[in-house]
Amino acid sequence: xxxLPRHAVVLAGRGLTKARRNPGLFLDAILPPVVFLLLFVYLxxxxxxxxxxDYLHYVFPGVLVMTAILAxxxxxxxxxxxxxxxxxxxxxxxxxxxRSAPLLGAVLGDSVRYAVAVxxxxxxxxxxxxxxxxGLPSALAAAGLAILFGFALSWVNxxxxxxxKEETLVTTVAFLGIFPLAFGTDMVAPADTLPGWLQxxxxxxxxxxxxxxxxxxxxxxxxxxAVLATxxxxxxxxxxxxxxxxxxxxxxx
Amino acid sequence: xxxxxxxxxxxxxxxxxxxxxxxxLGAAPGTVLGVLGPNGAGKTTAVRxxxxxxxxxxxxALVDGLDVTRDxxxxxxxxxxxxxxxxxxxxxxxxxxLVLFGRLLDLxxxxxxxxxxxxxxxxxxxxxxxxxxxxxSGGMRRRLDLAASLVARPRVVFLDEPTTxxxxxxxxDVWRMIRSMTADGxxxxxxxxxxxxxxxxxxxxxxxxxxxxxxxxxPTELKRIVGGQTLAVRPxxxxxxADAAALLERVAGRPPDVAGELLTVAVDGDGVxxAAVPALAAAGIAVTELxxxxxSLDEVFFALTxxxxxxx
Ligand SMILES: Nc1ncnc2c1ncn2[C@@H]1O[C@H](COP(=O)(O)OP(=O)(O)O)[C@@H](O)[C@H]1O
Ligand SMILES: [Mg+2]
Numbered sequence: 001x002x003x004l005p006r007h008a009v010v011l012a013g014r015g016l017t018k019a020r021r022n023p024g025l026f027l028d029a030i031l032p033p034v035v036f037l038l039l040f041v042y043l044x045x046x047x048x049x050x051x052x053x054d055y056l057h058y059v060f061p062g063v064l065v066m067t068a069i070l071a072x073x074x075x076x077x078x079x080x081x082x083x084x085x086x087x088x089x090x091x092x093x094x095x096x097x098x099r100s101a102p103l104l105g106a107v108l109g110d111s112v113r114y115a116v117a118v119x120x121x122x123x124x125x126x127x128x129x130x131x132x133x134x135g136l137p138s139a140l141a142a143a144g145l146a147i148l149f150g151f152a153l154s155w156v157n158x159x160x161x162x163x164x165k166e167e168t169l170v171t172t173v174a175f176l177g178i179f180p181l182a183f184g185t186d187m188v189a190p191a192d193t194l195p196g197w198l199q200x201x202x203x204x205x206x207x208x209x210x211x212x213x214x215x216x217x218x219x220x221x222x223x224x225x226a227v228l229a230t231x232x233x234x235x236x237x238x239x240x241x242x243x244x245x246x247x248x249x250x251x252x253x
Numbered sequence: 254x255x256x257x258x259x260x261x262x263x264x265x266x267x268x269x270x271x272x273x274x275x276x277x278l279g280a281a282p283g284t285v286l287g288v289l290g291p292n293g294a295g296k297t298t299a300v301r302x303x304x305x306x307x308x309x310x311x312x313x314a315l316v317d318g319l320d321v322t323r324d325x326x327x328x329x330x331x332x333x334x335x336x337x338x339x340x341x342x343x344x345x346x347x348x349x350x351l352v353l354f355g356r357l358l359d360l361x362x363x364x365x366x367x368x369x370x371x372x373x374x375x376x377x378x379x380x381x382x383x384x385x386x387x388x389x390s391g392g393m394r395r396r397l398d399l400a401a402s403l404v405a406r407p408r409v410v411f412l413d414e415p416t417t418x419x420x421x422x423x424x425x426d427v428w429r430m431i432r433s434m435t436a437d438g439x440x441x442x443x444x445x446x447x448x449x450x451x452x453x454x455x456x457x458x459x460x461x462x463x464x465x466x467x468x469x470x471x472p473t474e475l476k477r478i479v480g481g482q483t484l485a486v487r488p489x490x491x492x493x494x495a496d497a498a499a500l501l502e503r504v505a506g507r508p509p510d511v512a513g514e515l516l517t518v519a520v521d522g523d524g525v526x527x528a529a530v531p532a533l534a535a536a537g538i539a540v541t542e543l544x545x546x547x548x549s550l551d552e553v554f555f556a557l558t559x560x561x562x563x564x565x
Pocket of ligand 2: 293296297298337413414
């Protein structure tokens, strides 16, 4: 492996060791999917879909995408922000390694959180009666797609974590940015029940495409366009925000 | 003259603060340069520029003849840094920290482990190697920090206030280890707020104040300017005060001041302490206090600038 990936992988290993020592850090990745699933299914299920079982199948693909988005949102930007302020990042920057390696390492090291959060969601969903009718390979593809999408979006948050000086601001700013994306969709209730302006937004919202794609992959139905749109949006987010974050990181002294 | 570390007219501003206002520093290969100054003098800023962490606004900084802004990568291959604030990872063990830095320096896994164990032994951390750094005492952390800056066998090492915040007793341990760092021919730039520390470790001292070098010289030269050391003796039996005073006058060549039961006398070299101890013993004078004192940083600054209050 050439310099950058190799050093980033070594630094990601550091992140994993730390996470293993501090399993409590996973709590904020695990809690949202659990809370959302239980809340939506038992609170709205009867009213929206008539039965909690039907509603579980309606809402699960959306919660899957949300879980992946929140897993990135609650961690990466904040941990990078904290890390930059600590002396150990100074030492990394005084070593003959690429200057962006610590940033990439931190992001890669956090990626295990997505896997933990998504696995928790599937375990709970299956226990409540969710059945991915499109089959196992297709369900795994849905999980993979959601994680890729969440990872791509997390770079917005990485950028915020690098740029914002005040650590308490990081999560707030990130939430403000992600909120309209994550909730401006037909996740909780069918699009035709939404007010017009929200419907219009939901139609163009990339998160809607991701939810359509996971829904098709989990439950069957047309998937091609939605999957392609999701991949395109993910690539777009990565192409814009990775260079911006790396550049901001290099400049931050 | 060739320098391993050199700055020329170094300038750095932060918003409306001028941290460095044209600083010239130089350290010959294999020597220790002490940068002595109070809080806010600009020591950390100078170290961070030399370690390629911050860009200067003016002037040049060279390490082994390489410009830190133009040849950053080559400079980073030659240096080791121990920052003012702990630059090791608290959540990892001591050994994991050193292995991590070794791996980042492209050592193979086995080689990184071997180097880590070697350094842990040298810095007397072998027993604590498997414990998380968050459980370490202040002195152990500093020692790990020093070890971490040596993983790459750097030719130039920067130590930013390596003993600030340590108990005086622990300070001596760290000094001993810093001395061993230069034993293999490396060049060290060490910043400190203690004249005593610069005197104990440095070959030459630059005194920094408000971003300017206000004095430079060997410890002996500086001590000559600021008045040097005093020998303090407190006899256990107040009845022997006069005997002790006469004895001190004989070994120091001038009469001591008497303050209560404490005798102090200005001395010119370390040799006086060596002469006073056997003389006191031979005269049967027991002492409760016997120390060679350097002027405090306040006194140094007063002597150099004529103003009181170092950080004023
Ligand atoms: N990142 C920074 N932003 C603004 N001011 C700074 C920054 N770093 C240092 N300073 C200021 O520069 C001056 C020198 O600081 P520093 O180099 O840390 O001194 P020392 O290490 O000798 O205590 C101080 O007045 C300090 O407040
Ligand atoms: Mg400092």
